Amino acid sequence: MKYVLGIDIGGTSVKIGLFYDNGELIDKGEMKTRKEDGGAHILSDIRDFFEEILVDKSLTRDLFLGAGVGVPGPVKSEGIVQGCVNLGWDIKDIKQELEELLGIEVKVANDANIAALGEAWKGSGSNNMVMVTLGTGVGGGIVIDSRIVNGFDGLGGEIGHMTVNRKEDTPCNCGRCGCLEQYTSATGIVNMSKKYLANSQKDSKLREIENITAKDIFDLAKEGDELAIDIVDEFGDILGFALSQIASICNPEVFVIGGGVSKAGEFLIDSIRKHYVKNAFHKSKETQFTIASLGNDAGIYGGARLILQ
Amino acid sequence: MKYVLGIDIGGTSVKIGLFYDNGELIDKGEMKTRKEDGGAHILSDIRDFFEEILVDKSLTRDLFLGAGVGVPGPVKSEGIVQGCVNLGWDIKDIKQELEELLGIEVKVANDANIAALGEAWKGSGSNNMVMVTLGTGVGGGIVIDSRIVNGFDGLGGEIGHMTVNRKEDTPCNCGRCGCLEQYTSATGIVNMSKKYLANSQKDSKLREIENITAKDIFDLAKEGDELAIDIVDEFGDILGFALSQIASICNPEVFVIGGGVSKAGEFLIDSIRKHYVKNAFHKSKETQFTIASLGNDAGIYGGARLILQ
Numbered sequence: 001m002k003y004v005l006g007i008d009i010g011g012t013s014v015k016i017g018l019f020y021d022n023g024e025l026i027d028k029g030e031m032k033t034r035k036e037d038g039g040a041h042i043l044s045d046i047r048d049f050f051e052e053i054l055v056d057k058s059l060t061r062d063l064f065l066g067a068g069v070g071v072p073g074p075v076k077s078e079g080i081v082q083g084c085v086n087l088g089w090d091i092k093d094i095k096q097e098l099e100e101l102l103g104i105e106v107k108v109a110n111d112a113n114i115a116a117l118g119e120a121w122k123g124s125g126s127n128n129m130v131m132v133t134l135g136t137g138v139g140g141g142i143v144i145d146s147r148i149v150n151g152f153d154g155l156g157g158e159i160g161h162m163t164v165n166r167k168e169d170t171p172c173n174c175g176r177c178g179c180l181e182q183y184t185s186a187t188g189i190v191n192m193s194k195k196y197l198a199n200s201q202k203d204s205k206l207r208e209i210e211n212i213t214a215k216d217i218f219d220l221a222k223e224g225d226e227l228a229i230d231i232v233d234e235f236g237d238i239l240g241f242a243l244s245q246i247a248s249i250c251n252p253e254v255f256v257i258g259g260g261v262s263k264a265g266e267f268l269i270d271s272i273r274k275h276y277v278k279n280a281f282h283k284s285k286e287t288q289f290t291i292a293s294l295g296n297d298a299g300i301y302g303g304a305r306l307i308l309q
Numbered sequence: 310m311k312y313v314l315g316i317d318i319g320g321t322s323v324k325i326g327l328f329y330d331n332g333e334l335i336d337k338g339e340m341k342t343r344k345e346d347g348g349a350h351i352l353s354d355i356r357d358f359f360e361e362i363l364v365d366k367s368l369t370r371d372l373f374l375g376a377g378v379g380v381p382g383p384v385k386s387e388g389i390v391q392g393c394v395n396l397g398w399d400i401k402d403i404k405q406e407l408e409e410l411l412g413i414e415v416k417v418a419n420d421a422n423i424a425a426l427g428e429a430w431k432g433s434g435s436n437n438m439v440m441v442t443l444g445t446g447v448g449g450g451i452v453i454d455s456r457i458v459n460g461f462d463g464l465g466g467e468i469g470h471m472t473v474n475r476k477e478d479t480p481c482n483c484g485r486c487g488c489l490e491q492y493t494s495a496t497g498i499v500n501m502s503k504k505y506l507a508n509s510q511k512d513s514k515l516r517e518i519e520n521i522t523a524k525d526i527f528d529l530a531k532e533g534d535e536l537a538i539d540i541v542d543e544f545g546d547i548l549g550f551a552l553s554q555i556a557s558i559c560n561p562e563v564f565v566i567g568g569g570v571s572k573a574g575e576f577l578i579d580s581i582r583k584h585y586v587k588n589a590f591h592k593s594k595e596t597q598f599t600i601a602s603l604g605n606d607a608g609i610y611g612g613a614r615l616i617l618q
Contacts, residue, residue: 144465
């Protein structure tokens with residue numbers, strides 16, 4: 001039996017999974033991401049963690065097929081990270097550095113893309129899928145014929161920065177205006193709700209909440225609160241339309257919705273699909289929607305898959 | 310030395326290329342597409358053509374690695390055509406039927422996708438590219454990491470049916486409204502020009518032409534005709550914006566522009582890129598634009614590549 005590591009480097013923690021080469025997860029662990037000194041300790045911390053695994057499990061390096069690593073930034077297909085603001089990294093050849101530190105083969109990809117690959121392999125996805133992560137921002141990952149659509153600069157799947165409103169004048173974090181993320185992230189929905197509350201005369205329980213969250217909006221919409229329903233409907237219109245555009249381009253079998261907002265479940269999917277179907281082309285009207293199932297483990301699964309495929 | 314066939318089945322003619330397995334084109338031929346009887350003779354005509362090649366070149370079947378075939382309709386990845394209105398075909402297992410007729414391995418893909426693969430391999434493209442064909446309609450093909458993005462139902466690269474105007478009420482050929490094809494195909498630009506001529510007071514040489522063509526509009530814009538410049542600018546805005554959306558999704562290295570309208574050359578590219586750059590995300594602003602170079606041979610090259618990759 002051979003082994004594989006799946007490593008998910010995030011802004012808060014680094015998650016590491018140990019897998020058999022048949023894809024079974026044996027054990028997983030987590031450590032704090034040390035961002036001081038421009039993130040200079042992150043890779044050596046991973047080496048130390050790997051050496052502990054070798055001792056704990058009585059394994060040797062030659063039993064490892066490799067390590068698949070997700071990082072929070074764009075990655076060129078040859079494994080060179082194009083900068084990770086969250087980690088303090090500039091352009092960095094993670095593949096080479098980590099191969100020297102670990103002594104095993106390393107493959108690197110963007111974290112959202114790796115998570116999509118994990119869902120495609122062991123989660124709710126399929127070999128042809130688009131994952132949409134609705135969290136603080138909107139992330140995405142595209143897997144076609146079992147492979148990540150990485151793109152030339154590693155920007156494949158950056159669907160949060162599709163422009164959905166050319167008339168917007170409030171800028172997105174990226175500096176441009178009208179990105180999908182500005183309306184359909186957890187933050188975006190809350191911002192939309194503020195506009196609705198200011199411009200509408202409708203009575204709503206949202207008016208009684210001091211710090212509205214995305215969860216409040218979806219919960220109240222489920223209970224029948226009319227203003228909350230209007231907000232969710234606009235959310236669904238914007239996201240459903242954007243996904244119909246993606247379907248015209250890469251025609252996935254399934255859209256997998258993940259991230260904190262996805263906890264709204266089938267109600268969320270219904271709100272998106274209603275508008276998706278109106279806008280989708282031809283057979284892509286039948287594309288399925290599902291909620292992600294691997295949660296925070298999607299990244300380590302995707303990392304392992306990167307080596308095993 | 311082994312051999313490969315590249316076959317491009319179009320609504321008017323079937324093109325067949327004979328290649329060495331190093332990718333060199335040895336000879337090519339063309340025959341009329343017989344559409345009578347629901348396109349029942351097309352595949353047997355191809356068999357007859359292949360048998361003539363075998364006799365003419367003194368070759369035998371066992372010297373052939375296979376035939377890659379492009380068809381004008383969506384194709385599931387296992388080679389089943391999902392209907393080709395132009396040929397009279399309903400759902401049809403072309404791979405199996407043609408393998409039985411030719412006695413060699415067959416792979417099948419959509420014609421626009423095959424043309425993109427041909428440009429990626431031997432034309433103006435690269436291993437990460439999106440091809441946009443501006444003809445009677447707007448076609449597209451996406452090649453990422455040297456492979457066609459086929460999609461689950463074979464609709465990958467159907468960029469002509471991205472919705473670029475949600476307020477349009479004139480329907481596209483597909484039945485939906487506001488598709489990219491309605492504005493940026495050869496027909497679409499001419500339709501736009503009619504609206505400009507009706508709504509503008511500007512003097513223009515376009516007013517002197519009875520049956521305006523896309524070429525007239527680009528030619529007059531190059532000469533400085535203000536109204537023609539306005540039309541080309543709107544064309545560039547619509548197409549440049551749509552391509553910026555595609556870049557957020559699959560981040561190609563290069564956009565290859567083909568089809569009849571592409572004869573307008575660098576002037577056309579400048580009109581698209583100007584608007585593209587305004588809307589594109591991050592590093593994808595630097596994505597290159599180029600004119601397709603293989604013309605009508607792109608399909609046979611792509612077919613050969615499908616077998617040789």
